[in-house]
Amino acid sequence: xxxxxxxxxxxxxxxxxxxxxxxxxxxxxxxxxxxxxxxxxxxxxxxxxxxxxxxxxxxxxxxxxxxxxxxxxxxxxxxxxxxxxxxxxxxxxxxxxxxxxxxxxxxxxxxxxxxxxxxxxxxxxxxxxxxxxxxxxxxxxxxxxxxxxxxxxxxxxxxxxxxxxxxxxxxxxxxxxxxxxxxxxxxxxxxxxxxxxxxxxxxxxxxxxxxxxxxxxxxxxxxxxxxxxxxxxxxxxxxxxxxxxxxxxxxxxxxxxxxxxxxxxxxxxxxxxxxxxxxxxxxxxxxxxxxxxxxxxxxxxxxxxxxxxxxxxxxxxxxxxxxxxxxxxxxxxxxxxxxxxxxxxxxxxxxxxxxxxxxxxxxxxxxxxxxxxxxxxxxxxxxxxxxxxxxxxxxxxxxxxxxxxxxxxxxxxxxxxxxxxxxxxxxxxxxxxxxxxxxxxxxxxxxxxxxxxxxxxxxxxxxxxxxxxxxxxxxxxxxxxxxxxxxxxxxxxxxxxxxxxxxxxxxxxxxxxxxxxxxxxxxxxxxxxxxxxxxxxxxxxxxxxxxxxxxxxxxxxxxxxxxxxxxxxxxxxxxxxxxxxxxxxxxxxxxxxxxxxxxxxxxxxxxxxxxxxxxxxxxxxxxxxxxxxxxxxxxxxxxxxxxxxxxxxxxxxxxxxxxxxxxxxxxxxxxxxxxxxxxxxxxxxxxxxxxxxxxxxxxxxxxxxxxxxxxxxxxxxxxxxxxxxxxxxxxxxxxxxxxxxxxxxxxxxxxxxxxxxxxxxxxxxxxxxxxxxxxxxxxxxxxxxxxxxxxxxxxxxxxxxxxxxxxxxxxxxxxxxxxxxxxxxxxxxxxxxxxxxxxxxxxxxxxxxxxxxxxxxxxxxxxxxxxxxxxxxxxxxxxxxxxxxxxxxxxxxxxxxxxxxxxxxxxxxxxxxxxxxxxxxxxxxxxxxxxxxxxxxxxxxxxxxx
Numbered sequence: 001x002x003x004x005x006x007x008x009x010x011x012x013x014x015x016x017x018x019x020x021x022x023x024x025x026x027x028x029x030x031x032x033x034x035x036x037x038x039x040x041x042x043x044x045x046x047x048x049x050x051x052x053x054x055x056x057x058x059x060x061x062x063x064x065x066x067x068x069x070x071x072x073x074x075x076x077x078x079x080x081x082x083x084x085x086x087x088x089x090x091x092x093x094x095x096x097x098x099x100x101x102x103x104x105x106x107x108x109x110x111x112x113x114x115x116x117x118x119x120x121x122x123x124x125x126x127x128x129x130x131x132x133x134x135x136x137x138x139x140x141x142x143x144x145x146x147x148x149x150x151x152x153x154x155x156x157x158x159x160x161x162x163x164x165x166x167x168x169x170x171x172x173x174x175x176x177x178x179x180x181x182x183x184x185x186x187x188x189x190x191x192x193x194x195x196x197x198x199x200x201x202x203x204x205x206x207x208x209x210x211x212x213x214x215x216x217x218x219x220x221x222x223x224x225x226x227x228x229x230x231x232x233x234x235x236x237x238x239x240x241x242x243x244x245x246x247x248x249x250x251x252x253x254x255x256x257x258x259x260x261x262x263x264x265x266x267x268x269x270x271x272x273x274x275x276x277x278x279x280x281x282x283x284x285x286x287x288x289x290x291x292x293x294x295x296x297x298x299x300x301x302x303x304x305x306x307x308x309x310x311x312x313x314x315x316x317x318x319x320x321x322x323x324x325x326x327x328x329x330x331x332x333x334x335x336x337x338x339x340x341x342x343x344x345x346x347x348x349x350x351x352x353x354x355x356x357x358x359x360x361x362x363x364x365x366x367x368x369x370x371x372x373x374x375x376x377x378x379x380x381x382x383x384x385x386x387x388x389x390x391x392x393x394x395x396x397x398x399x400x401x402x403x404x405x406x407x408x409x410x411x412x413x414x415x416x417x418x419x420x421x422x423x424x425x426x427x428x429x430x431x432x433x434x435x436x437x438x439x440x441x442x443x444x445x446x447x448x449x450x451x452x453x454x455x456x457x458x459x460x461x462x463x464x465x466x467x468x469x470x471x472x473x474x475x476x477x478x479x480x481x482x483x484x485x486x487x488x489x490x491x492x493x494x495x496x497x498x499x500x501x502x503x504x505x506x507x508x509x510x511x512x513x514x515x516x517x518x519x520x521x522x523x524x525x526x527x528x529x530x531x532x533x534x535x536x537x538x539x540x541x542x543x544x545x546x547x548x549x550x551x552x553x554x555x556x557x558x559x560x561x562x563x564x565x566x567x568x569x570x571x572x573x574x575x576x577x578x579x580x581x582x583x584x585x586x587x588x589x590x591x592x593x594x595x596x597x598x599x600x601x602x603x604x605x606x607x608x609x610x611x612x613x614x615x616x617x618x619x620x621x622x623x624x625x626x627x628x629x630x631x632x633x634x635x636x637x638x639x640x641x642x643x644x645x646x647x648x649x650x651x652x653x654x655x656x657x658x659x660x661x662x663x664x665x666x667x668x669x670x671x672x673x674x675x676x677x678x679x680x681x682x683x684x685x686x687x688x689x690x691x692x693x694x695x696x697x698x699x700x701x702x703x704x705x706x707x708x709x710x711x712x713x714x715x716x717x718x719x720x721x722x723x724x725x726x727x728x729x730x731x732x733x734x735x736x737x738x739x740x741x742x743x744x745x746x747x748x749x750x751x752x753x754x755x756x757x758x759x760x761x762x763x764x765x766x767x768x769x770x771x772x773x774x775x776x777x778x779x780x781x782x783x784x785x786x787x788x789x790x791x792x793x794x795x796x797x798x799x800x801x802x803x804x805x806x807x808x809x810x811x812x813x814x815x816x817x818x819x820x821x822x823x824x825x826x827x828x829x830x831x832x833x834x835x836x837x838x839x840x841x842x843x844x845x846x847x848x849x850x851x852x853x854x855x856x857x858x859x860x861x862x863x864x865x866x867x868x869x870x871x872x873x874x875x876x877x878x879x880x881x882x883x884x885x886x887x888x889x890x891x892x893x894x895x896x897x898x899x900x901x902x903x904x905x906x907x908x909x910x911x912x913x914x915x916x917x918x919x920x921x922x923x924x925x926x927x928x929x930x931x932x933x934x935x936x937x938x939x940x941x942x943x944x945x946x
Contacts, residue, residue, distance in 0.1 A: 025113040028079070032087035032118050037080055040070060040116060043103065044077025047112055051077050057105030061114075062345055064367055069099055070116060079114070087118045088155035095120075095157045102365075104345050109360055111345075111396060122160040122213025126152040128221035133207075135223065136321035139197040140230020146176070148315065148325045149187045150277065152209035152219055163212040167205055175207075182311060186325070189223070197227040233264035234322030235272045237314075242328040244296070248304040249335040256287065259294040261316030261324055268319035277325065278313040287312050287330070296328060304334040305369040336374035336423025341367045342431045345396075350436040353407040361387065361435055362399040366419045374423035382416040387435070389417065399433070407437040408474040441479040441533025445471035447541040452527075454509070457548045458517040466500070468508040469541060471529035481532040482507075487540065489525050496525040500545070509543065517549040518590050551595040551644025557652045559586040569655035571662075572634075576626045582611065585618035585652055587640040597643035603651060604637035611656070613638055620654060630658050 028041045044051055053059075054074045061072050071082040091097030099116040128150060135147055154162040165187055167175035172193045178186040189205070203225040210218040237259060244256040263270040274294045276284055286300035287310070296312065310330040317323035347362040368375040379389050379397050386403030399415065413435045420428035447469060454467040473480040484507045489496040501510050507527075523545055530538035560570075560583065570583045589596040600618040605611055610630060612623045620636065634656035641649040 025115065027115040027117065029117040029119055030081075030085075031121050032085050033121060033123060034081050034085065036082065036084065040079035040081065042078050043072065043112075043114070047103075049077070049105075051075070053105070057107055057110065059103060059105050061101050062104050062343075062365065063101040064341075064343065064365065070101065070114075072103065079116075085118055087120050087157075088124065090118065092155070093157060097157075102345075104363070106346055109346055109363055109398075111363070111392070120157045120160050122156055122211060122215070122217060124155045124160075125217035126154040126162045126209035126211055126219040128152045128207075128209065128219055130221065132222045132224060134226065136226045136228050137191070137195065138228040138230045138232075138320050138322070139195050140232060141191050141195065141322075143192050143194060145191040145234070145322075146188045147173075147191075148277075148323060149189060149207060149223065150221070151185060151187050152221070153280075154209075154211050156211065156213065160211055160213040162209055164210050166208045166210070168208075169205065172203060173205060184311075195227050201227045203227070228321055230320075233270070233318075235261040235263040235316040235318050235324045237261045237316055237324050237326040240326060242326065243331070244328060245331045245333055246298065246302065247333040247335050248302040249337060250298055250302060252299050252301070254298040256296045256298060256330060257328060259289070259296065259314050259316070259326060259328065261294070261326075263316075263318045263322070265318060265320065265322075269322075271319050272316045273318075275315050275317070276312060277315045278311065280311065282307075283310060283312055286310065287328075289314055302332050304332050304371065305338065308332050308334075334371040334374055336370055336421065336425070336427060338368055338370050338374075339427040340377045340419040340421055340429045342417065342419055342429050343367070344431070344433070347433065348435075350438040351401070351405070352438045352440050353405045354440045354442070355401055355405060357401050357403065359401045360398050361401065362433060363392075364389075364397045364399065364417065366395050366397060368421050370421065370423060374421055376422045377419050378422070379417055379419040381418075382414075385413050385415060387413070387415055405437050407439050407476065408443060410437065411439075411476070412436050439476040439479050441475055441531065441535070441537060443474045443479075444537035444539045445473045445482045445529035445531055446539060447471045447529065449541070452541060452543045453546065454543070455546045455548050456511065456515065458515050458550050459552055460511055460514055462511060462513055464511050466509045466511055466545065468506060469502070469527050469529075469543065470507050471539065471541075473529075473531045473537075475531065475533065479531055479533040482529050483532070485528050485530065487526040487528050491523040491525070492520060496523075499523065500525065502527055515547045517547045517592065518553070520547060522546045549592045549595055551591055551642060551646070551648055553590045553595075554648035555587045555589045555598055555640040555642055555650045557585065557587050557640065557650055559584070560652065560654060562652060569657045570620075571657045571659060572622065572626060573660050574626045574628060574630070574658060575660070576622050578622060578624055580622040580626075582620040582622065582656055583654060585613065585620065585638050585640065585654070587618065587650065587652075589642050589648075591642065591644065595642055595644040599641050599643070601639050601641070602636060603639040604635070606631060606634045606636070610634070611636055620656075626658055632658050634658055 024047060026041070026043065026046050030038075030040055043049075044054060051074070054072075054077055059072060059074055061068065061070060069081065069083050069085050071080050072078075073080055085099075087097050090099075097118040097120075099118065101114055101116075103112040103114055104110070130150060133150055137145070137147065152162055152165075154160070162185065165175055165177050165185075167173065167189065172191060172195055173189040174192050176188045176190050178188070180186055187207075195203070205223040205225065206220055207223055208218055208220045210216055238261065239259075242257050242259055246254060246256055259274060261272050261274070263272050273291045274289050275291065276287065276289050278284065286298065286302070287296055288299045289296045289312075294314075294316075296314070309332065312328040312330060313325060314328060315323050315325050343365045345363040345365050348360075351359060351361060364379070366377045366379065368377050377395070379391075381387060381389055381399075386401060386405060387399055388402040389397050389399050392398050397419075399417070415433040415435055416430060417433060418428055418430045420426045448471070452467070452469055456464075456466050469484065471482050471484070473482050483504045484502045485504060486497055486500070486502055491499050497512075499512060501512055502508070503510070507529075509527075524542055525545075526540050526542055528538050528540050530536050572580065572582055585600055587598055587600075589598055598618075599615050600613045601615070602608070602611070602613050607630060610622060610624060610626070611620055611634070613620050613636075618638070618640070620638070636654040636656060637651055638654060639649050639651045641647050
């Protein structure tokens with residue numbers, strides 16, 4: 001705070017008003033002419049507000065006019081000087097001089113009144129309007145004569161205002177100062193010693209005006225007095241004070257009052273003239289006086305809001321220089337000439353539709369500078385809106401909700417606020433506020449129908465759109481975004497989602513399968529519509545689907561039964577008369593409606609004049625008596641047609657024997673079954689079957705030869721390489737080493753992830769029964785191609801040294817049992833079938849290292865033996881494996897080894913000496929024996945099997 005501040009006072013009054021609006025008042029006192037940025041006061045501390053509240057509430061100053069002298073620093077919570085304040089320019093002589101503004105906060109809305117009193121400093125010296133005053137005084141003026149002087153002006157107030165006058169010299173005149181009721185001073189010089197014009201015809205005086213400030217300032221004016229001849233009497237006003245009232249709407253030329261002064265002198269010394277001597281700024285521009293008759297008139301425009309009172313100083317002077325003074329007090333009467341000024345202090349952009357009553361929407365400030373009733377303002381709203389306006393304090397109003405809001409009914413309101421004063425006539429102002437209602441998810445989607453029904457023809461294409469459901473949500477934006485989904489349900493024991501699907505965006509229902517009217521005629525399900533609100537709202541609707549029958553089934557002949565070798569014939573005695581019932585063709589059509597209406601017609605007949613068939617009942621009757629000339633063999637071909645569009649039909653051959661006894665028919669009975677059509681069809685099928693079998697045989701021979709050649713070439717490549725092949729780890733064929741000691745009981749399959757084209761490849765893979773996996777290298781054995789063949793598991797006997805299997809332990813159907821397990825297909829590279837891939841199997845663990853690695857020839861022998869075994873097992877599925885080669889250093893397979901086909905678990909026993917799993921071969925010779933050829937190996941294997 002500046003050192004020029006004379007007083008600092010803080011007064012805080014807080015009161016909690018209705019509607020959640022807080023109002024309070026703070027007063028400060030500062031000196032004028034303070035530097036920009038000077039601190040006025042700590043508004044946050046004085047109001048008991050937190051700095052965070054100032055920022056979150058977007059605290060701001062509302063002044064109501066364009067000039068702002070005070071600013072709010074929200075970071076520090078203090079009021080600062082924004083513009084230089086000149087008390088004299090702001091208030092003139094009005095005291096006290098104060099700035100009034102409001103501090104506004106949002107969320108919740110709060111309003112605080114702030115009054116800053118501007119204290120005067122002695123920054124203006126007393127000043128005379130003229131630098132020189134001239135007086136003409138008759139020499140006959142007696143001591144005690146008074147002469148009024150022009151007063152000095154000091155814009156300051158209080159102690160800084162004009163306080164005293166002084167006059168030099170004081171030989172002939174003394175200074176008299178009179179205090180007036182309005183606070184002004186009347187300055188006169190009083191003649192105390194008569195003047196002698198012959199000695200001195202002109203006098204010069206110096207008048208000094210001084211204020212009471214610190215430091216003291218003063219102003220001077222030179223008074224020059226011309227001494228005239230004697231004029232004994234001075235003019236005297238009839239009234240000391242004149243009063244006049246005038247409305248502010250008065251026009252120029254309006255007469256205020258008439259002043260009058262009398263002078264007892266005669267002639268020119270008694271002629272009085274009038275003049276306005278007021279030195280207050282603006283008076284001479286507003287009022288004028290007639291010099292001769294003393295009429296005071298209005299020459300300017302009055303404004304009650306600027307000034308309510310005026311004082312006019314008038315002077316009456318005769319030609320002798322004698323004068324008298326008086327004053328006119330003018331009171332300005334207010335006229336309702338100002339409409340209320342409406343300012344929106346704060347306004348919410350939108351309010352949710354679930355806002356409770358009395359929610360504050362906007363704060364409005366209304367100002368009317370008129371007085372009394374002309375300045376009293378009332379505000380109203382337009383009708384039929386759920387809002388009301390209430391006054392929170394003088395000149396401030398709040399727009400609040402009054403009823404229930406519904407965005408779906410009215411999403412926006414145009415609120416017309418009209419503020420009128422109580423003047424006559426009343427003046428008003430109006431503003432238009434737009435209040436938007438934000439959406440709340442309070443409406444669930446509504447379907448257009450309570451139940452949807454749709455008809456679809458059977459044999460439809462899967463994926464076909466049946467119809468669409470549609471739900472409307474009266475909410476807005478995300479709350480109105482509807483998505484559709486099927487509710488869980490069952491149709492004929494299957495999930496409804498396997499029958500139909502619904503598009504989540506459009507609500508289109510698609511058929512996922514081709515429907516058959518003969519299996520299902522109708523079904524129903526429920527569709528849920530859910531909006532995107534939070535929380536979401538939903539509704540359900542029932543959808544009924546009716547399958548329409550199509551003529552997709554031909555009639556089926558139930559009687560007579562048709563067989564290729566049937567010798568059954570209907571017998572008609574030769575004594576049969578007209579209408580004799582020979583037989584009846586019985587047919588049915590699984591379609592419905594007119595698609596199942598059947599009609600019977602004769603297509604072929606040996607003697608058309610002898611038989612007829614009933615169109616509706618299929619009864620075959622004679623149309624004339626049977627004669628001896630009629631042939632014994634009669635063949636009728638009956639066609640049965642339905643009534644569909646297009647129609648479908650079926651034919652049946654009916655054999656009729658015209659005879660009185662069975663022996664008569666027997667001789668010709670055989671010819672019924674050897675007609676030309678039947679023989680022709682049978683020949684065609686026999687030839688076709690012969691061709692297919694021949695082609696399959698040739699393809700099989702070529703495949704076997706190709707495999708044999710491939711194996712032979714692999715053997716030759718090994719011999720040519722001189723045994724420089726990479727070291728191949730040796731594993732006995734069709735056996736695997738497994739971690740753990742459990743028994744492999746079942747065959748399992750992997751659940752692979754397949755591509756959309758994986759159905760083109762049918763490869764069976766095995767799934768291990770535990771976390772361990774079989775590691776089998778069949779890369780040199782070949783691939784096994786089969787469509788639905790399960791790979792059996794061969795179990796070993798409990799005696800580890802016996803490698804022969806009993807009849808119950810052989811692979812295939814003669815073994816102890818087929819392994820059970822779920823089989824899946826996977827899509828390997830090249831679309832070839834194989835056993836478990838090496839990468840799918842676990843690492844071989846739990847086996848002891850090889851004592852002495854087998855030779856390369858022994859490794860090749862093992863691989864070839866495995867290949868032959870797989871080939872033979874594939875062909876016979878009943879042959880036993882009997883190795884025809886000698887192993888030199890066979891590892892101990894009893895430690896954690898599963899042998900396929902056996903229920904025994906080979907586990908190393910620390911207390912018993914280990915026994916070899918295979919017969920121990922003799923020690924190796926000095927030179928390795930040449931490996932067996934595929935031919936020799938195959939012969940030896942077959943010999944042992946025998």
